[in-house]
Amino acid sequence: MPTPPPAPRPDAAPVPTRRRGRALEEAIYQAVFDQLLEVGYAGLTMDGVANAARTGKAPLYRRWADKEALILDALRDRMPSAAEVVRTGVLRDDLLAVLRFFYSACKLTSDAALQIAKQNHDAAHEMMRERVSLPTRAMLLEVLQEAEARGDIRPGAATPLAARVGPSMVIYQNLTAPGELDDAFLVSVVDEVLLPMLRKDA
Structure with missing residues (x-):
């Protein structure tokens, strides 16, 4: 009978998985977040991310000079984009769209x-x-200014301070409950x- 291959050592590095493009990028970014939870910021290394992502070190060092640059790109990739917020020109719908992005x-x-x-x-x-x-803040101020120009809210209601009310309530709720x-x-x-605060008879 042929001799079976030796079992891999438990401490051996993971065998790299062949992936390219977005699939490899997503695996690397996920490995960054997994490593942050497992070893913390100070313990995270490029080698550790490569092993967790089951890839070689070369793809990481070709694109990122150090772990700080890698972490920043991983965060940037996970954050929602303001460009994806769809506004319709209807005040209530637009306020909700922006607050949902923030949420x-x-x-x-x-x-x-x-x-x-x-x-x-x-x-x-x-x-x-x-x-x-x-x-x-910028989107909410634009929504209020557009609503004021349409006559949907009282004159003078579209202010930077008014644009902060909704996000401030979301932040407070996120901190307390x-x-x-x-x-x-x-x-x-x-x-x-928001709507009662902005309406013409307020």
Whole structure:
């Protein structure tokens, strides 16, 4: 009988899996988040990510100079894009669309791995601000200005401060009662707070 091949050593490096393009990229990014949870920010290494993603080190070093650049790209990939927010020109619908975008980002940033990265990486914190917080304020202000131009809200109601009310309520809810932060809460913010605050007879 032929001699069976030797069993792999338990500490042997994972055999690389052949993937390319987006499939490889997604595996690497997922490995980043898995490693953040397993070994923390300080313990994360390029070699560890390569092993977790079952790929060689070369694809990582060809694209990312160090783990900081890799973590930042992984976070950027996971964040929702403001460009995907669909606005219709209907005030209530547009307010909900923007708050749902903001809510989706809040859900992602509550993930433990993202929190670890955010707390240890100044550029990650700034990226989240640029990708989520600032676009949300800008979009809401545009929604209010367009509604004011249409005559849907009282004159002078479209202000930067008014544009912060909805996101501030979402942030507070996320900090104090995240289990109650859902789409129904967003609807109540729009219907019970924003629209009454903006209406012409307010």
